[in-house]
Amino acid sequence: MNSSDKQFEQRARALYQEATQRIDPVTAGRLRAARRTALEAASAHASPHHRARVLVPAGALAAIALAALMIWQPLPHSQPEHNPQAAVASEQQDSEYLPPEADKTDPGLVQNLDFYSWLAANDSSQTKR
Incomplete structure (x- = not known):
């Protein structure tokens, strides 16, 4: 500075x-009120900027997490092509766990169902020995 x-x-x-010494109290009060109003307005306008500074990184992290989930999600199991051997094996596995169809079963087998529950209970106890 020169x-x-x-x-x-x-x-x-x-x-x-000199001007501050000569100002009357009414004008000084109005100036203080105007200053307070301006400061409150400035702080109110500053909050959206603060929110934006917080929301932008949070949104970016959410987008990255979504992209990661979409990339690393498990691939759907593809249906096997028409393979007769696989179909037969699948039917055999199903037949082990499912009861036979009513038109293919012997009517004598379904007459005494309590026997089958007794047999299942006793069979499981013998396999534990």
Whole structure:
């Protein structure tokens, strides 16, 4: 800073100090109220910027997590092509666990169903030995 800038700054400070000494209390109160209102408005307008600063990284992290889940999700099991051997093996496995169809079974087998429950209970106890 050169000397003329310093003199200008000193003169401006002196005028400011003199003006603050001569201001009446009513005007000073209005100026303080206007200052408070301006500061409140500035803080209210600053909050959306703060929210944006927080939401942008959070949104980016959510997008990355979604992309990761979509990439690493398990592939759906493809249906096997028409393979007669696989179909026969599948039917055999199903027939082990499912009861036979009513038109293919012997009517004598379904007359005494309590016997089959007794047989299943006793058969499981003999396999444990």
